[in-house]
Amino acid sequence: MTAVQMAPEAPGAPVTVAATGFRLAARRFRGNTLAVIGLALIVVIVLFCFVGPFVYPTDQTHTLLEQANQGPSAAHWLGTDAVGHDVLGRLMYGGKVSLMVGIAAGVLATVVGTLWGSVAGYVGGWVDALMMRVVDAGIAIPALFILLVISAITNPGVGGLIVILGLVSWLVPSRLIRAETLTLKNRDYVLTLRAIGGSHARAIGKHLLPNSVSTIVVAATFQVADAILLVAYVSYLGLGVQPPATDWGGMLSAGLTAAYSGHWWLIVPPGLAVILVVCAFNAVGDGLRDAFDVRGR
Amino acid sequence: MTNEPILRTTDLGVSFSTESGTVDAVRGVSLSVAPGETLALVGESGSGKSTVALAAMGLLSGNATASGSAVVAGHEVVGAAEPALRALRGSTVSMVFQEPATALDPLTRVGAQIAEVIRNHRDVSASAAAAEAVDLLRRVGIPDPESRTRSFPFQLSGGQRQRVVIAMAIANAPKLLIADEPTTALDVTVQAEILELLRALAVETGTGVLLVTHNMGVVADFADRVAVMLQGEIVETGGVEDVLLRPEHEYTKRLLAAVPRLDVAGDRPAAPVTDAETKPAGRPGAAPVVDLRDVSVTFGRGARAVHALAGIDIAVHAGETVGLVGESGSGKSTAARVALGLIKPTSGTVSLFGQDLRTAKGRDRRALRSGIGVVLQDPVASLDARMSVAECIAEPLAVHRRGMSSADRRRRIDEVLDAVRLPRTLASRAPRELSGGQRQRVSLARALVLEPRLLVADEPTSALDVSVQETVLEVLGELQDDLGFACLFVSHDLAVVQHFAERVVVMRQGIVEEQGTTGTTLLHPTTDYTRRLLAAVPVPDPVLQRQRRTERLASLAAVTA
Numbered sequence: 001m002t003a004v005q006m007a008p009e010a011p012g013a014p015v016t017v018a019a020t021g022f023r024l025a026a027r028r029f030r031g032n033t034l035a036v037i038g039l040a041l042i043v044v045i046v047l048f049c050f051v052g053p054f055v056y057p058t059d060q061t062h063t064l065l066e067q068a069n070q071g072p073s074a075a076h077w078l079g080t081d082a083v084g085h086d087v088l089g090r091l092m093y094g095g096k097v098s099l100m101v102g103i104a105a106g107v108l109a110t111v112v113g114t115l116w117g118s119v120a121g122y123v124g125g126w127v128d129a130l131m132m133r134v135v136d137a138g139i140a141i142p143a144l145f146i147l148l149v150i151s152a153i154t155n156p157g158v159g160g161l162i163v164i165l166g167l168v169s170w171l172v173p174s175r176l177i178r179a180e181t182l183t184l185k186n187r188d189y190v191l192t193l194r195a196i197g198g199s200h201a202r203a204i205g206k207h208l209l210p211n212s213v214s215t216i217v218v219a220a221t222f223q224v225a226d227a228i229l230l231v232a233y234v235s236y237l238g239l240g241v242q243p244p245a246t247d248w249g250g251m252l253s254a255g256l257t258a259a260y261s262g263h264w265w266l267i268v269p270p271g272l273a274v275i276l277v278v279c280a281f282n283a284v285g286d287g288l289r290d291a292f293d294v295r296g297r
Numbered sequence: 298m299t300n301e302p303i304l305r306t307t308d309l310g311v312s313f314s315t316e317s318g319t320v321d322a323v324r325g326v327s328l329s330v331a332p333g334e335t336l337a338l339v340g341e342s343g344s345g346k347s348t349v350a351l352a353a354m355g356l357l358s359g360n361a362t363a364s365g366s367a368v369v370a371g372h373e374v375v376g377a378a379e380p381a382l383r384a385l386r387g388s389t390v391s392m393v394f395q396e397p398a399t400a401l402d403p404l405t406r407v408g409a410q411i412a413e414v415i416r417n418h419r420d421v422s423a424s425a426a427a428a429e430a431v432d433l434l435r436r437v438g439i440p441d442p443e444s445r446t447r448s449f450p451f452q453l454s455g456g457q458r459q460r461v462v463i464a465m466a467i468a469n470a471p472k473l474l475i476a477d478e479p480t481t482a483l484d485v486t487v488q489a490e491i492l493e494l495l496r497a498l499a500v501e502t503g504t505g506v507l508l509v510t511h512n513m514g515v516v517a518d519f520a521d522r523v524a525v526m527l528q529g530e531i532v533e534t535g536g537v538e539d540v541l542l543r544p545e546h547e548y549t550k551r552l553l554a555a556v557p558r559l560d561v562a563g564d565r566p567a568a569p570v571t572d573a574e575t576k577p578a579g580r581p582g583a584a585p586v587v588d589l590r591d592v593s594v595t596f597g598r599g600a601r602a603v604h605a606l607a608g609i610d611i612a613v614h615a616g617e618t619v620g621l622v623g624e625s626g627s628g629k630s631t632a633a634r635v636a637l638g639l640i641k642p643t644s645g646t647v648s649l650f651g652q653d654l655r656t657a658k659g660r661d662r663r664a665l666r667s668g669i670g671v672v673l674q675d676p677v678a679s680l681d682a683r684m685s686v687a688e689c690i691a692e693p694l695a696v697h698r699r700g701m702s703s704a705d706r707r708r709r710i711d712e713v714l715d716a717v718r719l720p721r722t723l724a725s726r727a728p729r730e731l732s733g734g735q736r737q738r739v740s741l742a743r744a745l746v747l748e749p750r751l752l753v754a755d756e757p758t759s760a761l762d763v764s765v766q767e768t769v770l771e772v773l774g775e776l777q778d779d780l781g782f783a784c785l786f787v788s789h790d791l792a793v794v795q796h797f798a799e800r801v802v803v804m805r806q807g808i809v810e811e812q813g814t815t816g817t818t819l820l821h822p823t824t825d826y827t828r829r830l831l832a833a834v835p836v837p838d839p840v841l842q843r844q845r846r847t848e849r850l851a852s853l854a855a856v857t858a
Contacts, residue, residue, distance in 0.1 A: 028316075188673040189681045189689075192740075195637040196747070197666025198696045206692075210683045 025291040035287020038280035045277055049095035058089025061244055072265055079265040082258060090251060091269050097247035101161050101231045106224030108166030113173030114216055121181030135171050143168040151239035158241060165227050173219040180212045214292030221285035225278045232274050248274050302329035303473045303505040304353060308365035311348050322348045324529045330505040337508045337520035341762035345529040346509045350475045354392055355382040370472050388418040391466040395478040397458035401450040407461045408446030414468045433464040438494055456487035467498055477509045484624035489833040492519050513556045514835030517541055517842040525549050537839045555764040557792040559834050584651045585612035586751045586783040587636050592645035594631055605631045607807040618784040620798030622791055627804040633755050633787045637671060650750060667697040670744030674756035676736035680728035687724035690743045697747060713742040717772050734765035738772060755787045770797055791834050795819050803827050
């Protein structure tokens, strides 16, 4: 490699970026079968919820009591519920809400947590101490409790649920990102930059954020999985989106009243959907973490 | 029976299976250690010397496969089952690792840790083991062992911790002691004491020692025989004097030539130094490039305050190199960071290029900073892994020369890459693909890209192999001759400073112990501390080293008597 003379690049060519790190990560991710299955599953479920209704249109707004509580048939693949809604169609309809709320809340939690944690870690001193005590206090109160109280008081819609879920789950990512920032800000390349007069903005924008991207992405994946579960909890307890709108947790809750009548098609599909999505996101998160882990070579 | 070697490896090979295929780390290594003998296994990083030591303990990681044979006191280690190995480790063969801080359990009292090792292999009562632990602490030279046995590792100094590790290693009177870089993490004066201890123990008990090290001075001080490793194979084996003084293999010759040697005065210090050297400013006339006057730095406050620097004066003039030496905790890195403006002094003044750093504000301050170049110790942490080499080098340009066109920038990057003797093709590579020496040269290129008037180098070659260190220092010296920048060179290695710096500042516990021209201060030191520091540096010449050791011990005995 030493004696080889490189073909001279165009003199004005921009400084090239070393992309090998991401390529290596992508290769490792592909090698993780579980993570690839998880990713495929997420794509399938998203398509199912958002494109499915166009392929398999159903009426999810009007009650059709004459068709209530039917088992699976050619007309209704997964049967109908107590007010006559097609369950397969309802699975898509409710999944849209579950996924939207889960993903948006997970991303919101990660964004808030990243900002909070990186500011605390980078500034340090009493600012850090104060900000982290706020996080400690937040973690000391069970998230589910806050969630239920706020939901009971406000009766939130989709947007409200996103905000509430985001605001109760940013605490853990903020701690993660703070730890990451603490180690990064004392790296020699950050010190070198500061010594020659580089600004804080440059240190954060050019070094701290790009180097914590892997942590942030992994945290976000797990946050989304958690948020989808949380939405299901809240709706299961009847405090989520209100009928006629629904989500997978709400479907479970409604179906449970019919459990003793043997109407399994009301419970198994939404339950399975929640489990599959949460497992898929966790598998992808694991895969990403391994793929980004530079220390493990 | 006495001539039967305690360790014999025959055609030992180790290969690792990694993501990028199988790597043969060790090939065909045959060596032996007799009872009471010390065999030094030397080589540069990646030569496989530590892997041989781990293979002899049966401690290889899961992705490694060993072949050939390694027999320890009659027991075959290669392919042996874990229970058999466990019985062997700690009793027949034991190990001293490089880093005493991580070799000890931070939550267990040292006496209990030693007692645990004893009771793992021998059926003795807890109180007997505890009593024995105290004896062992006494044997390894820990003062007041009765109370020290109740200390936690963090309450001990680095040297004392390493003594505890050694006490654990010898607790069951092993026949073979494997020491992997046992003094690399320690200061030279502590290193000398630990080597003295290991030597005494080996002589006393007839233990065979396999010493793994990269430091030729340690080899000269301690070893009876030497095996030199290169890329997984042994290239030369022989008695310590033969190998170090009359090397036969080309690689050994090159390795020894690259070791910086400490020049020592033939006789005792002559005339007292002239007063020109006691003044901080060596060259009258021109103002110093950086001038620290009566600088103190205190971390924390109240009872827990740490006085990192207590009123030091250091000045560096254009074109000269000032070596800043001292042991860990002496404040040398803190002083360098004050000069860089990364740490604000608690009191005293720092002027950079004739301007006071405290009064310079905003744009002036930034302009001042553009005249500084920095090279830090760790070749891995110095470069952002997410950037290409070119981006790393261009960063100072992005900070201080915002208007520069990308063509000019590209040209400047090529110029500095040429200057540090790296091929221009490296520009688009990731730092990860570079060797340690290449990375440090990239750091140097980044430091030089703005044509600084001051270069601050904090242990720039400490993490590098000697042959690589030689190249990096050579490049640095040539560039200084060409560009005329001043250099503040922080190092713990007196030999490197002696060869590289014109003036030297010896620091100890936050104060300047002594400073002057390198030739005078390091050959005829005026303070006891500098003299002790110099005496503790092992030189890679077994005959000379033996003589230095005797002198050092005699002078220590004279002090304590």
